[in-house]
Amino acid sequence: MSDVAASSFVRGELVPPRAAPIKTTGFVGFLRTRLFNSPTNILLTLVSVMLLWLTVIPAIKFLLVDAVWHGTDRNACLAQNAGHVVGACWPYVQAKFSQFIYGFYPEPERWRVNLTFLLAALLLLPLLIPRLPAKSLNAGLFFVAFPIVAFFLLHGGGLAGFGISWTASLLSGFVDSIGEAGRKVASVGETTALVGPLLQALGKLIMLFSIAVSYVVWPLIWLRDQIQASSRPVWTDFAVTAAIASISVFVLNGGVRTGWRSLIVSLLIFAGTGIVIAVMGLDRGGLPVVDTRVWGGLLITLVVSVTGIVSSMPIGIALALGRRSTIPLIRVFSIAFIELWRGVPLITVLFFATYMLPLFVPAGFTIDGLMRVLIGVALFSGAYNAEVIRGGLLAIPRGQGEAAAALGLSWGKTTSLIVMPQALRHVIPGLVNSFIGLFKDTSLVSIVALFDLLGQLRASFADPVWATPTTLFTGFAFTGMIYFAFCFAMSRYSQFVEHRLNAHRQN
Structure with missing residues (x-):
């Protein structure tokens, strides 16, 4: 008994409390686990913070803090008159805003452009919302009826015949x-x-x-x-x-x-x-005719980009299917077309469409300058989209077509109902990437005397009323935000569509 008592131990004081566990949730936990959890991440975090400090802070200071918001001419955006270092000259953007949107479109007729934009929004938004009904009717109105109505609204004129x-x-x-x-x-x-x-x-x-x-x-x-x-x-x-x-x-x-x-x-x-x-x-006779040579600004950018995006899709699908065709003539033509148009820059295509396309049309038949550009852009984009779509077709197993053939489906129904929907779902990121590139490449149309958004911006720099040291940077910052807004919207919507179409594959 004495041995047991001698070997036993009774603590005379309380055990000290343990240290609190490392926090892994919340803002502090995010910093500890994501940004400062290793020497490499610490270095990358410090470098990123430095880059943000050197770029974002000066940009905010230029666009907002030191910016001039009111004025009627260049004197308001001069440092000696403002009393401080002048950043963005926003009165210049306000004065030239109509030029950026409409170009030199006659001011009394600009209601036609506004009505076209409104009709496009009213037809496009329901088409982009999956839950809304009557998609076939909506698509027919937007892709078939709206372009014709928009042409007569923007260009004017009437029908000489049907x-x-x-x-x-x-x-x-x-x-x-x-x-x-x-x-x-x-x-x-x-x-x-x-x-x-x-x-x-x-x-x-x-x-x-x-x-x-x-x-x-x-x-x-x-x-x-x-x-x-x-x-x-x-x-x-x-x-x-x-x-x-x-x-x-x-x-x-x-x-x-x-x-x-x-x-x-x-x-x-x-x-x-x-x-x-x-x-x-x-x-x-319709509305008064407005020649396409006076169109410009965001109007030209949207007309060229939307027309190129919409018309290049059927061209790309036809070329992608033609390149996989078992008929030698169709396959050779598709391959030659794709390689030819992908082998030349877009500037060459625009020059060809503007100055050489009229030589290939029947006698007495003329094509408007903007229409020539639209044809060239559509064919150029269609050649690129064809290879993107062909990549999606190659990702579809042969068993899909064989199963459809076993069920008695024709080639057309197999392609339109089984193969092509799956192929397009696979290549959504690639197609949207091409669309974004096309939207930004519309700035090249200025070389054939069509002044898009950037073309009108450069034309506005020649106005001596707004010639200041910061006008150039303000104009490019404003147009850059417009381009970013459209491109970011296309990117986010494509991610939404991709997530929705692949929802059944997620575990």
């Missing part, structure tokens, strides 16, 4: 171009000794082909002449076009058995088109 007249005029110019080409070839053959007879024969063959095509096109041209001789040619042409198109749709979709739905849809579309023509007065 479908029959346009088609007949285009085919007539095409026939005339073929005949003119045949005559030129024959005339060259008359002055060439070596292969003269061959060229003359080729020229005569081309002219005979032109004559044969002219006989085929003649009924359409005769119908156009009769329409133009009527008292109200626009509405006569509209009625004839509506009748021909609706009957064709009705017959092609099954006729009496299954074509009634298509007929009703076609008639409703033409009815809506007729209402738009009547409301905008397109049959009576």
Whole structure:
């Protein structure tokens, strides 16, 4: 018993409290676990703080603290008049704001630009919200109806004809171009000794082909002449076009058995088109014409970028599918097109579209300067998007197509319903990256005499009323914020779409 008592121990004082555990939550925990948890992270944190101190603080000081907010001319933004070091000259931005947005668009007609922006927002926002219904109708209005309405709002003018007249005029110019080409070839053959007879024969063959095509096109041209001789040619042409198109749709979709739905849809579309023509007065000359050479600013930037983004997608999809086609002619054409357009810079494309594209259109057919740029940008962006989309197609296992074939689906349904939706979901980041690059590359259109946002900014620097040491930096800071806002919005929305489409894959 004494041995047990001797070996036992009874503490005479309390155990000292343990140190509190290291905090890993909250702001202090974030600093300890993320920024200062290792020597490398400590060094990176200090360097990052130094960079922020050297860049963000001076920027805030220039844009906000030392900025001048009120004034009517350059004197308000001079240091000797302000009494301190002058930062951003915001009165300059206020004075030139309309120029940045509209360019040299006539001031009494700028309500048309505002209405176009409003219609675009009203049609685009419901399209971007997944929960809202009637997506097909909304997409049809935005991608088909809105561009036509926007053209007549921004450019003005009326309708000289409708479908029959346009088609007949285009085919007539095409026939005339073929005949003119045949005559030129024959005339060259008359002055060439070596292969003269061959060229003359080729020229005569081309002219005979032109004559044969002219006989085929003649009924359409005769119908156009009769329409133009009527008292109200626009509405006569509209009625004839509506009748021909609706009957064709009705017959092609099954006729009496299954074509009634298509007929009703076609008639409703033409009815809506007729209402738009009547409301905008397109049959009576429409709104005053505003030449595209006076457009500018954010208007040009949005027109070029949105048109390029929307039109490049179907071009890219067609080229991507064509490059994977088993038909050699289609595959070779797609490969040659993609490599050609990707192998030249956008500046070359713009020059080609502006100065050489008119040489390839039929005689008597002219293309507006802005339209040439839009065509060049669409083809250039479509070539890049084709390779992005082809990467998504390569990521789809062959078993998807084989399973669809086993179920009896055609190639078109397999591609549109199974393969292409999955491929586009895989390449959302790449496509949005191309869209953002296209939005910023619109500044290159200034080399073909179209002044976009940056072009109008550079033009405003020539105004001596606002010539100050800080005007240049203020203008570029303002336009930079506009570009960042649009690009950041596209980036965030793409992340939202990507997260929503891949939600079923998350564990």
